[in-house]
Amino acid sequence: MQLRTLTPQRIYILIGYAVAATALFCAPLYLNDFRLNLLAKFLAFAIVALGLDLIWGYTGILSLGHGVFFGLGAYAMAMYLKLEASGGRLPDFMEWSGLSSLPLFWKPFESFGFAVAAGLLIPALLALFLGYFTFRNRIKGVYFTILTQALVIITTTLFIGQQAFTGGTNGLTGFSTLFGTSLAGTGMKHTLYYVTAALLIVAFVLCRVIVKSRFGKVLRAVRDGENRARFIGYNPAVYQMVVFSISGALAGLAGMLFVLHVGIISPSMMGIVPSIEMVLWVAIGGRGTLVGAALGAILMNSAKSVFSENYPDAWLFFLGLLFVIVVVFLPKGLVGLFSRITFRKRKESEEHDGAAAISHPAVRAGNG
Amino acid sequence: MEVLFLQLFNGISVSSILLLIALGLAITFGLMNVINMAHGELIMIGAYSTYVTQNIFMDLFPESMFGWYFVLAIPVSFLVAFVIGLILEFTLIRFLYGRPLDSLLATWGVALVLQQLARTIFGAPNVGVTSPSWLNGGLTVMDGVVFPYKRLFIIALVAITLFIMYLYIYRSNAGRRMRAVMQNRDMAACLGVSTRRVDALTFAIGSGIAGIAGCALTLLGPIGPSLGTYYIVDAFMVVVLGGVGKLVGTVFGALGIGVTNTVFEYWTTASLGKVLVFVCIVAFLQWRPKGLVAMRTRQLDS
Numbered sequence: 001m002q003l004r005t006l007t008p009q010r011i012y013i014l015i016g017y018a019v020a021a022t023a024l025f026c027a028p029l030y031l032n033d034f035r036l037n038l039l040a041k042f043l044a045f046a047i048v049a050l051g052l053d054l055i056w057g058y059t060g061i062l063s064l065g066h067g068v069f070f071g072l073g074a075y076a077m078a079m080y081l082k083l084e085a086s087g088g089r090l091p092d093f094m095e096w097s098g099l100s101s102l103p104l105f106w107k108p109f110e111s112f113g114f115a116v117a118a119g120l121l122i123p124a125l126l127a128l129f130l131g132y133f134t135f136r137n138r139i140k141g142v143y144f145t146i147l148t149q150a151l152v153i154i155t156t157t158l159f160i161g162q163q164a165f166t167g168g169t170n171g172l173t174g175f176s177t178l179f180g181t182s183l184a185g186t187g188m189k190h191t192l193y194y195v196t197a198a199l200l201i202v203a204f205v206l207c208r209v210i211v212k213s214r215f216g217k218v219l220r221a222v223r224d225g226e227n228r229a230r231f232i233g234y235n236p237a238v239y240q241m242v243v244f245s246i247s248g249a250l251a252g253l254a255g256m257l258f259v260l261h262v263g264i265i266s267p268s269m270m271g272i273v274p275s276i277e278m279v280l281w282v283a284i285g286g287r288g289t290l291v292g293a294a295l296g297a298i299l300m301n302s303a304k305s306v307f308s309e310n311y312p313d314a315w316l317f318f319l320g321l322l323f324v325i326v327v328v329f330l331p332k333g334l335v336g337l338f339s340r341i342t343f344r345k346r347k348e349s350e351e352h353d354g355a356a357a358i359s360h361p362a363v364r365a366g367n368g
Numbered sequence: 369m370e371v372l373f374l375q376l377f378n379g380i381s382v383s384s385i386l387l388l389i390a391l392g393l394a395i396t397f398g399l400m401n402v403i404n405m406a407h408g409e410l411i412m413i414g415a416y417s418t419y420v421t422q423n424i425f426m427d428l429f430p431e432s433m434f435g436w437y438f439v440l441a442i443p444v445s446f447l448v449a450f451v452i453g454l455i456l457e458f459t460l461i462r463f464l465y466g467r468p469l470d471s472l473l474a475t476w477g478v479a480l481v482l483q484q485l486a487r488t489i490f491g492a493p494n495v496g497v498t499s500p501s502w503l504n505g506g507l508t509v510m511d512g513v514v515f516p517y518k519r520l521f522i523i524a525l526v527a528i529t530l531f532i533m534y535l536y537i538y539r540s541n542a543g544r545r546m547r548a549v550m551q552n553r554d555m556a557a558c559l560g561v562s563t564r565r566v567d568a569l570t571f572a573i574g575s576g577i578a579g580i581a582g583c584a585l586t587l588l589g590p591i592g593p594s595l596g597t598y599y600i601v602d603a604f605m606v607v608v609l610g611g612v613g614k615l616v617g618t619v620f621g622a623l624g625i626g627v628t629n630t631v632f633e634y635w636t637t638a639s640l641g642k643v644l645v646f647v648c649i650v651a652f653l654q655w656r657p658k659g660l661v662a663m664r665t666r667q668l669d670s
Binding site: 062130133134137138139141142143145146147149150151152153154157158160161162272276279280283313316317319320321322323324326327328331 | 397401403460463464468469470472473474476477478479480481483484487488597601602604605608637638639640642643646649650651653654657
């Protein structure tokens with residue numbers, strides 16, 4: 001990559017990144033354990049938001065099924081932790097459901113490496129599978145969105161129904177250790193936090209590389225004019241499948257981290273409501289900008305944990321109104337609002353910079 | 369033989385409920401291309417309207433009249449949902465035409481607010497609606513095969529609603545205007561159709577039918593603030609499977625999903641049955657991506 005001229009705007013953005021990274025890595029110094037744990041959870045959510053932004057903000061496909069990918073990753077990690085906690089015996093919920101031996105598909109999850117690989121690959125493959133059967137037939141826009149929602153419904157019913165294998169409504173919980181170290185210890189919490197922060201940065205850089213590459217340009221072309229991209233000679237279905245699959249893998253990664261921080265995963269955490277909330281994070285932060293998606297996830301969840309602790313009823317009203325307000329008045333989210341305020345003065349000189357704000361009407365129009 | 373009859377009846381019964389729920393969606397989604405996630409909440413509003421009607425009858429009228437409350441509850445549910453749909457269209461939906469995915473998110477927000485509103489007014493626990501006594505019992509077809517009157521009543525209600533919808537859309541002036549706007553908005557506007565009014569009315573009618581669906585659901589069990597969320601995705605699947613823009617498609621979509629669902633649930637378990645139905649729908653869409661009955665168009669980006 002060649003050196004680009006450092007305009008004041010670029011310097012501000014670089015300073016912004018530096019401040020954000022410093023704030024992330026110094027967080028254990030100024031947050032108590034409870035808040036740090038919350039922040040770590042939010043950072044995991046930010047990874048989902050990045051993946052979701054890749055598919056929605058950049059490719060124009062709205063997925064309401066990311067809860068499933070998130071959940072699959074989480075269950076993979078939870079299965080490993082559960083087996084470690086059971087220490088060679090049958091996990092407790094299986095005994096209650098009358099199983100006498102460990103089901104075959106649980107066996108490989110005794111290995112940490114396998115669990116991590118499964119947590120990334122299973123969501124990615126499921127996304128690829130669903131994408132193959134939908135994008136190839138040009139089932140898109142609203143139809144795709146509804147299908148992903150149906151995927152959520154059936155996955156949660158399946159997980160609740162197969163109590164003996166998945167823990168049913170209660171999900172998987174009661175973990176004690178990771179690699180023999182207690183999950184509740186301060187040292188472990190700090191380590192997990194740093195791992196999450198580092199992985200968030202890796203995910204961010206990965207997404208940024210994807211978005212800035214030629215591949216990313218095609219994604220935007222598919223978003224803004226699928227048929228035009230097709231006529232030029234690209235096969236939009238392949239791009240959509242690949243990006244959906246990457247997005248699924250990122251959600252799976254976030255799910256794995258989530259379980260490590262929270263210590264429980266249940267079907268209600270991968271249901272319809274969490275899936276749509278994930279979309280809201282991206283919408284509020286600003287779809288079509290990676291920073292917006294990540295910030296949206298962190299800010300929304302911070303707001304949620306503050307408000308819903310104090311006013312649980314008012315929170316739902318607030319959340320509902322927020323959906324409406326963001327969609328109608330802030331289609332580009334907070335980042336869009338911010339860049340509208342700060343960059344207005346320069347509008348004449350740099351009409352289309354593209355780095356800070358994307359103003360294609362098709363982003364607003366979706367892909368319908 | 370008995371099992372076959374019973375399963376067939378169950379299938380048709382499930383289909384009729386699905387159809388009633390999806391009918392309103394077929395209008396708002398199929399004809400207007402608005403994804404109304406608050407549709408489930410309009411169903412919930414219809415159900416609570418029935419509940420309130422029942423309470424009014426209990427308090428104000430003699431006991432002998434009580435059986436008739438349900439007859440009144442149907443139009444009341446329709447009207448309440450109709451008015452709320454109209455308000456929704458005027459305040460929000462009109463800004464979202466042509467942005468289906470955005471309409472999905474915004475109406476989801478509306479759904480949250482409406483649910484919380486119901487929780488504030490009626491309380492979070494489910495409330496029961498006493499069905500009128502003339503709907504208790506069932507029709508004995510043969511030994512061991514009894515068709516409950518409630519289910520039969522719902523099937524009849526769906527048939528009547530469908531017939532009225534057919535008359536309205538295909539046999540009335542208002543319906544003709546509606547179809548004209550859906551097929552070619554600009555041309556309709558040029559010919560003097562007030563597209564704004566048609567949009568508002570269409571959305572309100574779709575909402576009103578959701579109200580009727582809510583009224584019918586009170587016959588099947590207790591109702592609560594999150595009643596709508598159980599049905600909304602299934603209803604969307606019906607519309608997607610049936611094909612957008614034609615009511616016939618919705619009818620077949622509902623029958624298809626209802627009957628296959630019953631059959632799979634009979635063969636396997638309830639949760640596995642749902643998975644199989646989903647797989648079948650995705651497989652079916654491979655063959656006909658636009659659903660059972662598709663509007664023919666030469667447009668590329670339709």
